Amino acid sequence: MNDSSFKLSMTAARQKFKKLSGHNNHYIITCLVGLNGVKEGKVRKDPEFSTSWNPKDVTSSAMRSRNYVLHSSLVWIADLRDAYTEEVIRNELATNPEIFKEEDVSELGNIRGRRGKGDQKGGRAEELKYLCKMLGIDDSASQKAWLALVLASINLRNEFVHTFSTRTVDPDLKRRLTESKVYIHDNFNNLDVEILMKRWGRSYEENLSFKECLSYIQATDKLVREIDNAICTRILPDKKAESCLQNYFQSFTRNGDKKILQLLIEKLKKYGAIHPA
Template sequence: MTLYLERSKPRKEFKNLLGHANHLIITALVGLDGIERGVINDVPKDLRTVWSPKDAVISAKRSRRLILDMALIRAIDAIDVYLREAVRKPALIQLTSFRRDLDSAGLSIFKKMLAVEKHYPNLGRIPVAIVFLMIAWRNRGAHTEADLDAPQIYLDILKDNARELAERFSGLDAEMLLGGYDAVRPVTFKEVASLINAAHQLVAELDTRLLTSLDIELFLKDVVWTSLSDSQKLNERIDQARKRRAVSIWGKDPSDRGDAVLRFLGQQGFSKIRTGQQSGAVISEDLTTTLSQLTPKSVLRWANPPS
């Protein structure tokens, strides 16, 4: 049976961090609006704290800025998490030079994005440009990595594609966006929402590119070995854990082993159904058949990474 993987585990981690972000930001802003209009003037008793601002309206405005700034940081962190998870086993990023460049970037998400741009230069220009702007804006506001401004080529992309930018990002105004970046003013809600949208678009496209370029057998070996290794119990050696887990799947009667392997792969995110036209990684029927015919000993030999 042919199996499909259309969304990687790193992308799911990204969505866990940034999913429904706009809705949650709006929820917080609605609450702050209630404070500004005097609808809310006391702290709920279950918070068990004191809230007595000298000027509630000013406090609400400052809180709005804090929320938007934190949302900007969260979006950048989510991209960083995606890239960090993509190099961990089972490795979504298999290209040695790409992995090396990401490692050389250290903690700098700016340099990590330069590595992404280097190895995938044909990613959507506008989302990439917005993400670079987002990172640089955050760095300027926080006075970190201040020498790393958004590359001029991406500022020009946003300026030269103002109409497309507005169409794709809910009327986002390129001139106001770039002007705000130059002035290092606080980001607006529309800008934050657009930046988050761009982060989603960038990760979605990069994820598809990485999935479709996988050496699928190597990736599947990583998947199997990582899963077997993650099952270790207290006071159990790692080799014992792998053997026990392998026996629980590949030790079944040959008539049941195929279904057990398919269930195992389903737990790892592989599906029998391809949804829509979305592309991704494909495990051929021949490969799933081969995997289903392995025994506990042979699957451990097959999946064991080179020393």
């Protein structure tokens, strides 16, 4: 079987993303189940915790802790997605520019160059929108809905993290969510987009629900998988194998690389990084 019969199953960036985000919803539910026990007075501090814990209002403390878990989880998944995008652009798009249109690579570079300079056309959301556009994964109803929810999570993440956030919502985001509201309702536990948008700009205690948090995480996982699949189908296995060798062995040259390349492909096959097409 020759090398052309193999394809990459996922990038190294997605492997890292999966490792750090794989069971997020389960962890959140576990925390909230425990906090509900605290609120109901069924849970007490174990002696093994060598710290003081004696809240004046246990119910209030449990509810505030619940908000902390939800908000922290949303920031976590938003930043993991951002780290994934950063790595996949740096390691895959930058090293394989020939598989994308030159003008797309150039425009994505321009958007990235505007990040951190107060330019709304250079933020995380704009970068993600353009990446999805150049990969052709912003057409189907499911792709549009996933992207809309991920963009909403970025908006909320910025509201939580940036103290001086203006809490303004891009009209394009409202449009995307509204256009996808039926799909989102039917595929994300009856999530109501209108209620979701009304929460924006409210107090810390009211701007994120349990259902919304889990939906943002689910949509992020689906969109990252879609982006990764689109990239992997464009990268030739031998090209990727050579890139891996270059990353791990800086002295790698093309002298006698056929044997090294074949050995690496066998290793990647063994550990599931590539598989028969």
